[in-house]
Amino acid sequence: MNKYFLKIKNNQAVPVPSIPVYDYEVFYSYCYGLLQNKKRYHCVNYFGYRIESDITLIMVIADDGEQCLYVAASRIPNNTRLKSFAGSLSAMEKFEREIHEQFGIEFTDHPWLKPVRHSSSSLNSYVFFSSDSEELHEVGVGPIHAGIIEPGHFRFICNGEQILSLEIQLGYQHRGIESLMVNKNNILQRTLLAENIAGDTTVGHTTAFANLWESLEGYNTPYDLHFCRTLAQEIERIAMHTADLSALCADVAYQLGNAVFGRLRTPIINFFQEWSGNRFAKGLIRPGKVLYPFSDTLAQRLLKVLDDFETDFVEMGEQLFSLPSALSRFEKTGTLDSNTALRCGFVGMVARTCNLSRDIRHSHPYNLYGKTLSHEPIMLNSGDVFARAFLRYKEVIQSIEYLRILVNYLPNKFTKQSSLSGMASKNTLVVSLVEGWRGEICHCAITDHQGKVIVYKIKDPSFHNWKALELAVRNNEISDFPICNKSFNLSYCGHDL
Amino acid sequence: MIKSLKILKHQGKQYIPDVVNANVPGIFRGRPIITSAKVDEQALCETCPTKAILPAPVRIDLGRCVFCGECAAQFPEKIQFTRDFKIASNRRESLIIAEGEDHPVNFDDKAVRKEIRQLFKHSLKLRQVSAGGDNSAELELNAANNVNFDMSRFGIEFVASPRHADGIVITGPISQNMSEALQLCYEATPEPKIIILAGVDAISGGIFEDSPAIDRSFIEHYSIDLYVPGNPPHPLTFINGLLKLLGRK
Numbered sequence: 001m002n003k004y005f006l007k008i009k010n011n012q013a014v015p016v017p018s019i020p021v022y023d024y025e026v027f028y029s030y031c032y033g034l035l036q037n038k039k040r041y042h043c044v045n046y047f048g049y050r051i052e053s054d055i056t057l058i059m060v061i062a063d064d065g066e067q068c069l070y071v072a073a074s075r076i077p078n079n080t081r082l083k084s085f086a087g088s089l090s091a092m093e094k095f096e097r098e099i100h101e102q103f104g105i106e107f108t109d110h111p112w113l114k115p116v117r118h119s120s121s122s123l124n125s126y127v128f129f130s131s132d133s134e135e136l137h138e139v140g141v142g143p144i145h146a147g148i149i150e151p152g153h154f155r156f157i158c159n160g161e162q163i164l165s166l167e168i169q170l171g172y173q174h175r176g177i178e179s180l181m182v183n184k185n186n187i188l189q190r191t192l193l194a195e196n197i198a199g200d201t202t203v204g205h206t207t208a209f210a211n212l213w214e215s216l217e218g219y220n221t222p223y224d225l226h227f228c229r230t231l232a233q234e235i236e237r238i239a240m241h242t243a244d245l246s247a248l249c250a251d252v253a254y255q256l257g258n259a260v261f262g263r264l265r266t267p268i269i270n271f272f273q274e275w276s277g278n279r280f281a282k283g284l285i286r287p288g289k290v291l292y293p294f295s296d297t298l299a300q301r302l303l304k305v306l307d308d309f310e311t312d313f314v315e316m317g318e319q320l321f322s323l324p325s326a327l328s329r330f331e332k333t334g335t336l337d338s339n340t341a342l343r344c345g346f347v348g349m350v351a352r353t354c355n356l357s358r359d360i361r362h363s364h365p366y367n368l369y370g371k372t373l374s375h376e377p378i379m380l381n382s383g384d385v386f387a388r389a390f391l392r393y394k395e396v397i398q399s400i401e402y403l404r405i406l407v408n409y410l411p412n413k414f415t416k417q418s419s420l421s422g423m424a425s426k427n428t429l430v431v432s433l434v435e436g437w438r439g440e441i442c443h444c445a446i447t448d449h450q451g452k453v454i455v456y457k458i459k460d461p462s463f464h465n466w467k468a469l470e471l472a473v474r475n476n477e478i479s480d481f482p483i484c485n486k487s488f489n490l491s492y493c494g495h496d497l
Numbered sequence: 498m499i500k501s502l503k504i505l506k507h508q509g510k511q512y513i514p515d516v517v518n519a520n521v522p523g524i525f526r527g528r529p530i531i532t533s534a535k536v537d538e539q540a541l542c543e544t545c546p547t548k549a550i551l552p553a554p555v556r557i558d559l560g561r562c563v564f565c566g567e568c569a570a571q572f573p574e575k576i577q578f579t580r581d582f583k584i585a586s587n588r589r590e591s592l593i594i595a596e597g598e599d600h601p602v603n604f605d606d607k608a609v610r611k612e613i614r615q616l617f618k619h620s621l622k623l624r625q626v627s628a629g630g631d632n633s634a635e636l637e638l639n640a641a642n643n644v645n646f647d648m649s650r651f652g653i654e655f656v657a658s659p660r661h662a663d664g665i666v667i668t669g670p671i672s673q674n675m676s677e678a679l680q681l682c683y684e685a686t687p688e689p690k691i692i693i694l695a696g697v698d699a700i701s702g703g704i705f706e707d708s709p710a711i712d713r714s715f716i717e718h719y720s721i722d723l724y725v726p727g728n729p730p731h732p733l734t735f736i737n738g739l740l741k742l743l744g745r746k
Contacts, residue, residue, distance in 0.1 A: 180705070
C-alpha cells in the first residue's frame with residue numbers, strides 16, 4: 001500500500017507535483033489501507049485548501065516503524081458529499097469536522113459534524129448534546145473558569161454526582177493564526193505568530209516553525225541552531241511538567257506540593273530569562289539564527305540550576321508519590337485504556353500513559369534527537385491521573401539527564417546573522433513534527449509557483465487529546481473533574497489557533 | 498510529618514522581600530533606552546514586527562512592543578533594553594519612550610480615580626479574563642501569587658467570580674468569540690470597578706492587531722485604569738503597576 005504514497009522524512013522539502021493525486025474513492029481506500037494498522041500508522045495531518053473552485057485534500061500519515069511520512073492528495077469539486085474516514089476510524093473525526101467547517105464538505109457517515117472553532121454567531125446559537133431524562137441534570141462551566149486559565153465551555157450530564165457525559169466546546173480563543181501565517185510575508189512576523197500559538201509551548205511551536213521554514217528555503221541548518229532548539233525543548237518540558245505537578249497538588253488540596261513544585265518552576269524559567277531575556281524563551285528560537293548564544297558560562301550556570309533543582313524536585317516527588325492521601329485521589333481516577341487511546345489517536349503524554357508509544361523524538365527524530373540524544377520514550381500503562389502525574393515526574397528526571405549530556409556538546413560558534421532571504425522554494429511541501437511537552441506538534445506548509453505560502457497548517461497535540469479528557473471523566477465523580485482536567489492540561493489557544 | 502518538615506526546612510524562604518527594588522536575573526528586556534546615535538531610521542522602524550517603533554524622533558511604544566529584541570540586536574548602538582521592569586502606567590501615552598529618555602515610566606497619580614485609592618488601597622480583588630490570551634500572560638498572573646512573588650501580601654488577589662471582584666484583568670487580543678463573555682463578565686462586576694490590560698496583546702492587539710478574528714470594541718468603549726506591557730508581562734511588572742495604581746509605593 002505504501003507505494004501509492006509519496007514517502008518523505010520529517011522536515012524534508014518536496015515538490016508539490018510529486019504528491020500523488022487520486023480520485024477520492026481511490027484516495028480513501030489507500031489511506032484507509034494504512035490507517036487501519038493503528039499501531040504502526042497514524043494520521044499526523046489531514047487538511048484541505050482551495051484553488052479556484054476545487055478543494056485539494058492532503059493526508060500525511062506517519063509510519064512509526066520506518067521513521068517516515070506518507071503523503072497523498074485528492075482533488076474534489078466544491079459542495080461534494082464524501083464518504084467519511086471517521087465512520088470507521090474514530091481518530092479521523094476532528095480532521096473531517098475541520099474540513100467540513102472550512103469548506104462545507106458533507107461527510108455522509110460522519111458520527112457528528114460538530115463545529116471545531118466556530119464563528120461567533122454559531123458559538124452563541126450552538127445547541128449542546130442533551131438528555132430528556134428527568135433523572136439527569138446538566139452542569140455548564142465556562143467559557144470563563146474559576147482560575148486564571150483560558151476559556152472553553154464544559155457541559156456535563158450527570159446522574160447525581162456521577163458524570164455520564166462531558167461535551168467540550170472550544171473556539172473561544174480563535175485568533176486566525178493560520179490565515180495570518182499565510183498573509184504576513186515577513187519571517188519575523190511569522191515567527192512571532194508561532195511563538196504565540198501557545199505561550200506555554202513557545203519553544204515547541206517555534207521550533208516546528210523554524211525547522212519547517214529553513215527546509216522551505218532549502219537552508220542547511222547549522223549545528224548551533226539544532227543545539228539551542230533541542231536544549232530549549234527539554235528545559236520547556238521540565239518547566240511545564242513541574243508547573244503541572246504543582247497544579248495537580250493544588251487540586252487535591254496538598255499545599256506543600258503545590259508550593260514547592262510551584263516555586264521549583266521559577267529557577268527553570270528564570271534560566272530561560274538569563275539565556276534569552278524572557279521567562280518563556282520568547283525571542284530565543286529564530287529561523288536561520290540565534291540572537292542569544294549559549295555560552296560556556298551559561299552551560300555551567302545551567303548545570304548548577306539543575307543540581308539544585310533536582311535535589312528538591314526528587315525530595316518533593318518521592319514524598320508526593322508515597323503519600324496515601326494524594327495517591328488515593330490520583331489512582332484509578334480519570335482512567336483511559338490503551339485500546340481507546342489507540343482507536344481515538346491520542347498522542348504524546350496521554351498515549352504514553354496508556355502504554356502506547358507515541359513520541360516524535362523517537363519515531364521521527366529531528367534536531368539533535370536520534371543523534372546526540374538517543375531517546376527512549378518512558379511508558380506507563382495505568383492511564384489514570386496517577387500515570388499522567390508520575391510520567392511528568394519521570395520525564396523531568398529524563399530531561400535533566402538529556403540537558404547534562406547536551407552541555408558536553410556545546411557549539412563552538414553561533415549563527416548570529418541570518419542568511420535566509422524570506423523567499424520559500426516554489427511549489428513545495430514541508431511537514432515539520434516536534435514532540436512538545438504535551439505531545440506531537442505538526443506544522444505543514446505549501447507554496448505556490450511563485451514561492452508564496454498558500455497553506456499553513458498547525459496542529460497542537462491538544463487537537464487530539466481534548467477528546468481524551470471527555471472520555472476519561474465518564475463515570476467519575478464531578479468533584480474529580482478539576483484534577484482530571486489538570487492531569488491533561490490541554491491547550492485552548494493551541495487548539496483554537 | 499517529619500519528611501514534610503524536612504522539605505519545608507530545605508525550601509527555606511523563597512519569597513522576594515522587596516518587590517519594588519528587586520533585581521531580575523539575566524538579560525531581561527524591560528524599559529528600552531534609545532540613544533542619539535544616527536541610524537537609518539526607516540530601516541529601524543521596518544525591523545519592528547508590530548510597528549512599535551516610530552520615526553523622527555525615534556520612539557518605542559511599549560503598548561505595541563512584543564519585546565522580541567530584534568531592534569536591539571540589529572541596531573545595538575541605537576536601542577538597548579534595560580532590566581527596569583517597572584513599565585506599567587495608567588496613561589497609554591506614557592508607554593511611549595522617546596529618544597534620549599532614561600527615566601522610569603511616568604505614572605500620573607492625578608489621573609487615578611479617587612475611589613480606587615479610597616476603596617481598594619488595602620484590598621483589591623480581581624477577576625481575570627483571558628480573551629485569546631496565549632497562556633503565557635495567564636501563567637505569569639498565576640505566578641504573581643506563588644510563593645516567590647506573593648502578591649497577596651498586599652491584599653491583592655484573584656477571585657473566581659466577577660461578583661466578588663473589584664475589577665477585571667484582560668489578557669489576549671480579545672477574540673471575537675470571547676467578546677460577549679468579556680462584556681458579560683464586566684457587567685457582572687459591581688461598581689466601582691477597574692479595568693487592567695495585561696500584556697501587549699491586550700493593550701494593542703500585538704501581532705494579531707489586523708486579524709479579522711479579533712474584536713477590540715470593548716477597549717474602545719471603556720476607560721482603562723492600568724496598562725501592563727510585556728510579552729508576557731513579568732509578575733513584578735504587574736505587581737508594581739498595581740502598587741502604583743493603589744498609591745502604595
